[in-house]
Amino acid sequence: MKNTLQNHIEKEIPFLKQKKLLLAVSGGLDSMVLLHLFQELHYDIAIAHCNFQLRGIESFGDQKFVQDYAEENGIPIFVTQFDTEAFAKDYKLSTQVAARELRYNWFYELLENENYDYLLTAHHADDNLETFLINLTRGTGLEGLTGIPVQNDKIIRPLLFLSRQEIDNYAKAHDIQWREDSSNASDKYVRNKIRHHLIPVFKELNPNFITSFLKTEAYLQESLAMVEDAAIMVYQQVANEVEDQIYFDLNQLLKLPNYQSYLYQWLKEFGFTAWNDIYDLVDSQSGKQVFAADFRLLKDRDSLILSPIDHSEIQEEFLVNENQTEVKIPLNMTFCKVAGLSVASNKTIFVDVDQLVFPLVLRKWKTGDVFTPFGMDGKSKKVSKFFKDEKLSLLEKENTWLLCSNNQIVWIVGRRADERFKTTNSTKNILKIELEN
Incomplete structure (x- = not known):
């Protein structure tokens, strides 16, 4: 031996x-x-x-x-x-x-x-x-x-x-x-x-049963290796990795006759166990989720989105004082008083300083939040409706911040400024607020 x-x-x-x-x-x-x-x-x-x-x-x-x-x-x-x-x-x-x-x-x-x-x-x-x-x-x-x-x-x-x-x-x-x-x-x-x-x-x-079993084990291991190879090949066609998230294209996934088996192979390492709920997620309405200990799988229109769960406690509100020129957390933003206007964008807005009440507050959106979208002639709109119209996923909604003045929304950061704080011909003090990459 x-x-x-x-x-x-x-x-x-x-x-x-x-x-x-x-x-x-x-x-x-x-x-x-x-x-x-x-x-x-x-x-x-x-x-x-x-x-x-x-x-x-x-x-x-x-x-x-x-x-x-x-x-x-x-x-x-x-x-x-x-x-x-x-x-x-x-x-x-x-x-x-x-x-x-x-x-x-x-x-x-x-x-x-x-x-x-x-x-x-x-x-x-x-x-x-x-x-x-x-x-x-x-x-x-x-x-x-x-x-x-x-x-x-x-x-x-x-x-x-x-x-x-x-x-x-x-x-x-x-x-x-x-x-x-x-x-x-x-x-x-x-x-x-x-x-x-x-x-x-x-x-x-079968007196040689152990020998027969070892042969069977070898065949099963070869079969498993083939399954894993196939899962990798199909993953490249169906999945798209963006930073710490994985997007599974449902249009491609549903072309597979045994898509459930592929989902199992791709997701098992992330700690999921509620497999029937995951398989049902494919046909569920947008917003439905299945959770593992450290990850979640979200149905968002034509995608399943896998993302890690952030267990860390994050401060709910961040203050911006009147003379503050930048913040680094939770977003990288700069605040600068300027003499005139330049081109505004989703990442750069200009507001009338005299309409602001300091300190400004950076916070996540809440149910019931309302703002007056820039360019809407004073018509108010629920933030949730704005998100829906913009077709934001649940993850995108959760990662969106609001810049507020005295409980009024100044800017849905990176997406839309509020009409009430825009500069006009009578504006004397202009504040340029920019979201850095």
Whole structure:
């Protein structure tokens, strides 16, 4: 098996050579075989052992067993103890999920603080099969059927190509000692039920079932790679990235017979889970939204717009004093008294200073805001109606600021000035206000 593993590493994970490796060692059969193999291959290794304190004195027996082995073999070792049940209770997690979070957080801390390159775990083909079946019973996409990856960031699983039986045979042939976890005999956990009762039936039907499963996994991984490649190609035709927003063209999207699958591939990494709501969004009216923790997807006429959610608290109002010449937050604007007029634009307006009441206020628009659009001969208009006429998206509305004087709108910044503050032939003091890029 040593030579087989060496060949596997050279073919699949050659970057492990000359690296400093941490091995997650529980003291059980799988991890002790992993440790023995990498000792035999003379890699630069250290041991990381977690004591979850879930099995009383047995847990401390495992810890002592691993520590004694490390000392006898001159292998560096790092040990930590967790109050797993308290952590699970505090964060309302299952014991298994709590243990997973605790150990992987600690593993990453070790990698960084002790300057190790990768962490190796002893997951094998039977673990992969169990994960496949667990995901299958819960309902899953193609990703859930492709099994445990050989590499996930700095976590490497070099034994995934080996069966539990092969590992057991190697341990017996090399007189490797290990600790038996008593909880493995219990059917309390779903994984154990599948291991004890379901997989033996498959192996009875096909003695080479694990080998067949590994072939199926390889085919599924190839299929997933094709799906991901197709998603990238179609994304280039449908999506347009503008700063921190992504616009999906619905006219192009709806030409696809399986557009829902593409939306899933594009949006899954942003934390969305309400997939039916996302699929319904395509036919919804403008303004409808679906939220993830840090992103939202907005329907705006012929587009779906993906944008990040700003969780930071922003000041609602910013004051501009009479002698102030510029502001930098929330917008980059300049204020300058001038002797005469030049060409006005959406980004530059001229107002009668004597009509203003300082300090001016920069704020976001509110429901019920009314202004008198420049050039409308004194007719007032709701800001919301102006936005609708201008066909602004919800995101554009939310990012629009108003410059106000004594609760009256002077300027919908960057879009339309107010008639009431325009300069006339009798204006004596002119203020030029400009929105900088």
